[in-house]
Amino acid sequence: MKMTRTIKILISLLLLFILHRVQAWSHLSGQYADKSGVWWQEGLTGLLSDIWMASLLAMPFWIFEFFPKTFSKTVQKITTVAWLMLWGILTAGHQIYVEFFKFQIIPFHLSYLIDQSFISANGSSLFNPSAVVIGASAAGMAYWALSSKKYKQRRKLLILFVGVMLGSVVAHAINIRLRVNWFVIEPLQTNYIEALYMNLWKKPHLKGVTSDEIKLFSERTGQESLLFVKPAAPVNPFVSTIREQVSKSLATSKAVVVGIILAESLREADTGPRPSDGESLTPAIDRLQERGVKFANVYSSGPVTRGGQEAAWCSTPSATDTSLMRSFPDASIKCLPAIVRDHKEIKSIWMHGGDRRFDSQLMFWTHQGVSQFLTQDDFPPKTPSTGWGISDLALLEKSAATLSDIAGQPGVKVVLPMILTVTNHIPWAIPSDATLDSKNFIASHDSHKTIRYFDESLDLFVSILKEKQLWERSIFIIAGDHGNLEPSWRNPYGTDPNRFQRLLSHVSLTLTGGIIERLRDEGKIPPRVDEFTAQTQIAPFIAEIAGINTDGQILDRPLFDGSPWPIASDLNQYLFLPASGENLAKEKVLGGETPEDKISDWVAATRYRGWLEFLYKGKK
Numbered sequence: 001m002k003m004t005r006t007i008k009i010l011i012s013l014l015l016l017f018i019l020h021r022v023q024a025w026s027h028l029s030g031q032y033a034d035k036s037g038v039w040w041q042e043g044l045t046g047l048l049s050d051i052w053m054a055s056l057l058a059m060p061f062w063i064f065e066f067f068p069k070t071f072s073k074t075v076q077k078i079t080t081v082a083w084l085m086l087w088g089i090l091t092a093g094h095q096i097y098v099e100f101f102k103f104q105i106i107p108f109h110l111s112y113l114i115d116q117s118f119i120s121a122n123g124s125s126l127f128n129p130s131a132v133v134i135g136a137s138a139a140g141m142a143y144w145a146l147s148s149k150k151y152k153q154r155r156k157l158l159i160l161f162v163g164v165m166l167g168s169v170v171a172h173a174i175n176i177r178l179r180v181n182w183f184v185i186e187p188l189q190t191n192y193i194e195a196l197y198m199n200l201w202k203k204p205h206l207k208g209v210t211s212d213e214i215k216l217f218s219e220r221t222g223q224e225s226l227l228f229v230k231p232a233a234p235v236n237p238f239v240s241t242i243r244e245q246v247s248k249s250l251a252t253s254k255a256v257v258v259g260i261i262l263a264e265s266l267r268e269a270d271t272g273p274r275p276s277d278g279e280s281l282t283p284a285i286d287r288l289q290e291r292g293v294k295f296a297n298v299y300s301s302g303p304v305t306r307g308g309q310e311a312a313w314c315s316t317p318s319a320t321d322t323s324l325m326r327s328f329p330d331a332s333i334k335c336l337p338a339i340v341r342d343h344k345e346i347k348s349i350w351m352h353g354g355d356r357r358f359d360s361q362l363m364f365w366t367h368q369g370v371s372q373f374l375t376q377d378d379f380p381p382k383t384p385s386t387g388w389g390i391s392d393l394a395l396l397e398k399s400a401a402t403l404s405d406i407a408g409q410p411g412v413k414v415v416l417p418m419i420l421t422v423t424n425h426i427p428w429a430i431p432s433d434a435t436l437d438s439k440n441f442i443a444s445h446d447s448h449k450t451i452r453y454f455d456e457s458l459d460l461f462v463s464i465l466k467e468k469q470l471w472e473r474s475i476f477i478i479a480g481d482h483g484n485l486e487p488s489w490r491n492p493y494g495t496d497p498n499r500f501q502r503l504l505s506h507v508s509l510t511l512t513g514g515i516i517e518r519l520r521d522e523g524k525i526p527p528r529v530d531e532f533t534a535q536t537q538i539a540p541f542i543a544e545i546a547g548i549n550t551d552g553q554i555l556d557r558p559l560f561d562g563s564p565w566p567i568a569s570d571l572n573q574y575l576f577l578p579a580s581g582e583n584l585a586k587e588k589v590l591g592g593e594t595p596e597d598k599i600s601d602w603v604a605a606t607r608y609r610g611w612l613e614f615l616y617k618g619k620k
Helices: 004-032 039-066 073-092 098-103 108-113 116-121 130-146 152-180 192-202 211-221 237-250 283-291 305-314 358-367 392-407 446-467 499-505 514-521 535-545 586-590 599-617
Strands: 256-263 293-299 346-352 372-374 414-420 474-480 506-512 574-577 582-585
Touching: 004 039, 211 599, 237 256, 237 514, 237 535, 256 305, 256 392, 256 446, 256 535, 283 446, 283 506, 283 514, 305 358, 305 414, 305 474, 305 535, 346 358, 346 392, 372 392, 392 414, 392 446, 474 514, 474 535, 499 506, 499 574, 506 514, 574 586, 574 599, 582 586, 582 599, 586 599
Parallel strands: 256 414, 256 474, 346 372, 346 414
Antiparallel strands: 293 506, 474 506, 574 582
């Protein structure tokens, strides 16, 4: 039989892929405590996916083995060149979106076989052990191919094929390390079949919210809409107090800064002193909390940065699959910059150490009316950085100077900045401008060093604003964009069965700035808020204290005020309700299967369905 070697190669690859999938599922099931009950569907789809990938890899060998006489040498060469070009495009092409992993033919997901941190950290290194596995597979193919005494021309073609394969593996790894450095482990999508399964098979059709459900929702929440909240009357006294102080500052004819510092992966479990020895990763944040306000139970809208940005500036419950900037840019939602677009006395600026094009951020924030941008393109080429962008120290130092310049412009009364950091991100690399304290800091995980580094950068930022006498006219909300599953500095959750969900969504939030410090000194605002709070309450808080009229288009209550609906974090597989510790399976939520007698669960699930309905109806 002329296909013996091709079948051997196919079977070998298939066995490797199945082995990696079993290992990956075993690890992830333990980590996420996933008991979805559809393992046989995912298993069947996974097997089909592995057959698909193994077949694609083995196809050139089948062509050369089965049609050696039928195909002319010219046709063989053309076929080989076309196949190798396709291979190169799919594996080493520059694509700035994380989702490019869905379209990979190269089995880069073999990293699951060896690198456990690859799974838990959602990341990869430059030349990780997966390259060795793929290289060994390629060597086996080459051996089988070259062991044949026939078809000398085929040998040359196969050698070329193996060479390009190995080269593309290296190029692919370099592309990930330098351009993206992120791998989406959930839900293990690596090719067309799995992507098709996730979009057509596993996800049920969204059940629309009925008029009876809307009526019941209104009765239970006191809200007429599933999305927008009615204006509070009267406004929370703490919010009113802060607004009065902002008005006094504006009366001095000097601009006020009301900004957000959205810190990459800044979890509540990584801030404050460790009980065992009192040591803290975040002494600068600790000092700011001593004179500011610590919000102890703040939860992110989801596990991705784009969702955190939208929650903080748009008040939307955005997450992985419901991000406006990535999936629904035309949704009729006005974020804070869009609301103040026509107000010349208010300037918004988006500051980010990374690529402004990533996740369609530039397009989205431009569409939303951001006045000015400061990103990695605005820094000198030699600026210290990581694979994700400019170092936090360089970013925050330049951000402080830029804010001072904007606040000094004639006619400017309010500056609304969002500063988005990048250093505390996989692979937790310390930039070259870090102090010796950060570089030599002894920690059980590298992420602790990058948090320490961010904290030092924040300390410099505050110092510069104080030198420029801008701190005394500022209010800043320092918050994490989302969490992660890495070991935390502290363990505030004990044996909580929802520990992983809280590590993914429980973020740090500090209300600080000179205006806040004065109010704290006068005892007019509390030092700590323990009530459960959502990221989506940041935007309405900024709008309220800055005197911005939102025309009723706001999706939550401001900080210090209770949200009219249960706080929920969309963690992809489930909707997590931190106050009750409930995990609502997304399949049941989308299908409207949440029981009405479980009031908190039902309200959260119904609002989530209403949010999706709103997004899909507005999609062009």
